[in-house]
Every structure is written in structure tokens, then in C-alpha cells.
Amino acid sequence: MKLNKSDIENLERRYRGTFINSLAGYKQTFLIGTQTVEGFQNLAIFNSLIHFGANPALYGVLFRPDTVQRDTLKNILDTGFYTFNFIETKDWEKAHQTSAKYETGVSEFEAVGFQAEVSDTFFAPFVKESPIKIGLKFESKIDIPLNGTILVIGSLETIEVAENLVSADGFVDFEKANILGSIGLDAYFEPKILGRLSYAKTDKWPQKI
Amino acid sequence: MKLNKSDIENLERRYRGTFINSLAGYKQTFLIGTQTVEGFQNLAIFNSLIHFGANPALYGVLFRPDTVQRDTLKNILDTGFYTFNFIETKDWEKAHQTSAKYETGVSEFEAVGFQAEVSDTFFAPFVKESPIKIGLKFESKIDIPLNGTILVIGSLETIEVAENLVSADGFVDFEKANILGSIGLDAYFEPKILGRLSYAKTDKWPQKI
Numbered sequence: 556m557k558l559n560k561s562d563i564e565n566l567e568r569r570y571r572g573t574f575i576n577s578l579a580g581y582k583q584t585f586l587i588g589t590q591t592v593e594g595f596q597n598l599a600i601f602n603s604l605i606h607f608g609a610n611p612a613l614y615g616v617l618f619r620p621d622t623v624q625r626d627t628l629k630n631i632l633d634t635g636f637y638t639f640n641f642i643e644t645k646d647w648e649k650a651h652q653t654s655a656k657y658e659t660g661v662s663e664f665e666a667v668g669f670q671a672e673v674s675d676t677f678f679a680p681f682v683k684e685s686p687i688k689i690g691l692k693f694e695s696k697i698d699i700p701l702n703g704t705i706l707v708i709g710s711l712e713t714i715e716v717a718e719n720l721v722s723a724d725g726f727v728d729f730e731k732a733n734i735l736g737s738i739g740l741d742a743y744f745e746p747k748i749l750g751r752l753s754y755a756k757t758d759k760w761p762q763k764i
Numbered sequence: 765m766k767l768n769k770s771d772i773e774n775l776e777r778r779y780r781g782t783f784i785n786s787l788a789g790y791k792q793t794f795l796i797g798t799q800t801v802e803g804f805q806n807l808a809i810f811n812s813l814i815h816f817g818a819n820p821a822l823y824g825v826l827f828r829p830d831t832v833q834r835d836t837l838k839n840i841l842d843t844g845f846y847t848f849n850f851i852e853t854k855d856w857e858k859a860h861q862t863s864a865k866y867e868t869g870v871s872e873f874e875a876v877g878f879q880a881e882v883s884d885t886f887f888a889p890f891v892k893e894s895p896i897k898i899g900l901k902f903e904s905k906i907d908i909p910l911n912g913t914i915l916v917i918g919s920l921e922t923i924e925v926a927e928n929l930v931s932a933d934g935f936v937d938f939e940k941a942n943i944l945g946s947i948g949l950d951a952y953f954e955p956k957i958l959g960r961l962s963y964a965k966t967d968k969w970p971q972k973i
Contacts, residue, residue, distance in 0.1 A: 556927045563821055563920055566934070571819045574934035578896065578923065579823065580792030580850065581938070581945040581955065583900040605814055605826060606788035608911045609781045612772055613907035614788065617814060641789065647958055648970050650822055650935070655881055655964035687787065688877070695910050701903060701917055702817045706836055711772055714787065718765045723781035729790065729947055735958075736945075741973070742960045746945065746953035748788065749856055754950070755864035757875070764950070 577739035584737040586650060587616070588638040588664075588671070588680040589630030596671055596680050598663035600653045602638070602737050605706075612711040614639065614691065622704050626659055627664045631707060636678040637694045640685035643733045647743045650735060677713060686732045688715040726751070786948035795859060796825070797847040797873075797880070797889040798839030805880055805889050807872035808836045811861045811946050814915075821920040823848065823900065829912050835868055840916060844902045845887040849894035852942045856952045859944060867903070886922060895941045897924040935960070948970040 558566075566574065582602040589597045607613035616627045631637045642650045652667040664671045670683035681688045691709030698705055720732045730748045737743050752761040767775075775783065791811040798806045814824035827837045840846045851859045861876040873880045877893035890897045900918030907914055929941045939957045946952050961970040 556930060557924045558922065560919070560921050563923065564819075568819070570934035571821070572934075574930070575818040575821045575920070577934070577936040577938075578898065578925075579786060579813055580794070580943065581790045583789030583791075585789070588973065603814065604788055605812065606785060607826070607908065607913055608828075609784040610777070611911070612780070612784045613911060617816070618815075644958060648961065651961045651970050652964050654968045657966055670943065688849075689787065695908075697908070699816065699904075699906070699917070702820070702822060704816055706915075708908070710769070711784070712769050713767065714772065715766045716787075721765060721783070724780040725781070725786070725949065726948060727783065727786040730784075730953070734789065736955065738955075738957070740937060741963070742935065743958045744939070744955035745958060746947075746955055748942075748947070749853060749952045749954060752857065752860045753950045755861050757864045757866055761860050 563635050564746050573739060577742070580738065581744070584642060584650060584735045584743065586640045586642060586653060586669070586682055586685070587627050588640060588682060590634060590679050591630055592633050595660060596662045596664055597626045597630055598653050598669065598680075598682065600650050606682045607708055608728040613690070613694065613708055614711065615706055617707040618707060620705060628705065628707065631693050632696065634678055636712075637691050637693070637709065638677075638679045638681045639689040639691065640682035641687040641732075642682070642685060642735045642744045644735045644743070645733070646684060651741070651743070686717055687727070687734065689713070690705065777827075782948060786951070789947065790953070791946050792943045793851060793859060793952065795849040795851060795862060795878070795891055795894070796836050797849060797891060798836050799843060799888050800839055802844050803872055804869060805871045806835050806839055807878065807889075807891065809859050809864050816917055822903065823898070823920065824915055824917045824919055827914040827916060829914060837914065837916065840902050841905065843887055845921075846900050846902070846918065847888045847890045848898040848900065849891035850896040851891070851894060851944045853944045853952070853954045854942070855893060856944050860950070860952070895926055895929065896936070896943065898922070
């Protein structure tokens, strides 16, 4: 099956959405926890995590301005703080359900059945059931003129992860932690790790480490 | 294990790199094929594919200016065309090996053993062994002032994928295609798909589709 630009443009709208989204491949699934200035909690599923750098540690997320995710974006810009919560595979249906269009006053924590974990030292709520919890501070908003998407970059303020998931060199074992991943808009997976490979050198084939 | 911002900053440099990179979770692994104006071919592994939109179909990739990946960036900006090639799990070591610092005149296709597929109608080379091949046209370069990274967005010019991998609604089956994924800088995985879930509605729990 070989398609050129005009073939792609002429695909039926939903078929094209499913096709182009799934072709973007494996994604990290995560729930973003935020809170309004008035204290209402919000939780929504995302799949557009972008690693921007390790020093300083920066993660980005891409927003489409025309979706239910606007509550999350507004809360980040209003309050400056938000959380990334990775989810176990057993909670995949609950995580997916946070994408339903609940009204602004409704907490998705309560609606889908995740527990909010509130801290004295961090403004936004975490997901108690999450094995990897990251607290971020808003750093930069970048508008993408090409199609109106909005890139939000934050710096890492806090990280909580079970000690037994972190190897001696800092690698976090997502397979052992049963972390949920996604493909496209509605498919979810668990991983089987093939291994890790040594730093590539021109004069030596990579070895399993 | 709970770390705050200054704990993260004080981690040993390589430990922090491995930790923060792996915490970004599941990534699509892909090889970018480019060609210099003079016709030298280049192939390099990336893991920062960003889906920007389905109509028009736009994919992004993030570049760090201080790495071996500069050849790829230069070729994209010089020529305007490049290819994304997803890789089968059996080729994981060859794909990883493209990250070795080969000199500019050396073709990674030859050095690691992938076949270049050249087309009359597309400037950049594809990877013949790849089950999903995407040809892109450069659209936009966005500098990220926060840390000097560079976001490159391209529009889809061509897509080639085996017919039997695409379901009736446009979903591409990455498990069936044995597509390689990665975590962090050196870990690779294959997926086990849990299923797909119906569009989430506030009054109905998602169903497997």
C-alpha cells in the first residue's frame, strides 16, 4: 500500500486520523494532574511526552487547542504546576476514560476512580496509584503556527519512583513496573524488553549490557 | 525513591542522563534517511517522533545541536527531504549501530548493512528492509531557546506500508509488523497489544473494539 500526498489528503477523515495517528508509533501514556486556581482538580490522558533534555531536566507535551484537553492547558498556564503520572496496565480502561468530555467542575479522579494524592509542597495533584509520579513547573509555551498546536515545556521539580525499579546506572525498568503504553488514539500495549545495547562505536558491534 | 529538583541536579551526570531519558518512557525508534546535495547518503537512529496533526499530516523530530545527528539536520535543511523508516525487532543491533560517530563521507547504510532504496520521485533514500517507510518534506524549524534543541516539522509526501498491516479503519498493527520501540538511550522493546478501546463517553465505560 503506497500513498502519496494527495492520496493521504483524500482519505476519509476518520480513516486518515486513525492511520496517521497510529503511524506515529509507540507513545508513552500518562495522566496529567492539574488544579484550578479555585482548587478544582483535573485529570486527563495524554500521549505526546517529549524529552527535551536531562540537564536541566525538561519534558514537553503537545496540546491541540480544539479538544477537551483545554482544561489541562488552562490550569498549567494559570497555576504554573502540573503532574505526569504513568499508569499500570491493569488501569488502562480507567486511564482511557479520563478522555471523556467531563464538564469543567467534574473531577476526573472521582469520575473514573483514581485517588488524588495531594502534597503540602506541590500545588498540583498526583495519581496515588501511579508507580512513577513526576511534578513539573511550567517553563515555556511555544505556539506552532503551522497548525495551531501548542507545545508546553516544563522542568522537573519532583520525581517519585519505587527504588526496586531503578537499576544501578539510573535506568528505570518500565516492563517490571507494568507501565502502560499506547499506539494511535485508542490502542494500548505492554512491552517486552529485548535488552540494552552498549554505546555504539564505529569499530565495534554493540553488545548486550 | 523521591527526588526534588536539587537532588536531580546533583545526580552524577551519566546516571542523571540515563534516569531522565528512561523516565520519558516508550518511544518510537526510527531511522532517518537523508542525502547531501552532492549525493552522499546518511542514515541515523532517532527516538523523538512527534505527531503534530493528521490534516495536514505533520510529524516532528527533535534535534540536539551537539551530537552526531548534525549530518541529518544539515541534510534536511539543505535539501528539504528526508525519510522515516521503522525497523523490525530482528534488526535492533544494526539500527543501534547507526548511532556510532561515522565520518560525514561514510554511508551508515553500508557501514551497518541496510540497503538504500532510491526512488526517481523522492530525493532522500529509504531503508529497503523497513516495513513502514515515510517520505517527508521539510516545513518548519523551531528553535527552543530554553536549551538549544531544534524542532523540525515535516509534511507527509509518501507512505508505504504492507496492506496486511492496515485494518479496515486505518489502524496500523505495529505488533504484527514486529516494529522496534525503545526506552531511554539504549533499551529496546517489542509490544504486546492489550487491545483498542471505544471512544470515551461520560455516561459509558469504554469497551474493547
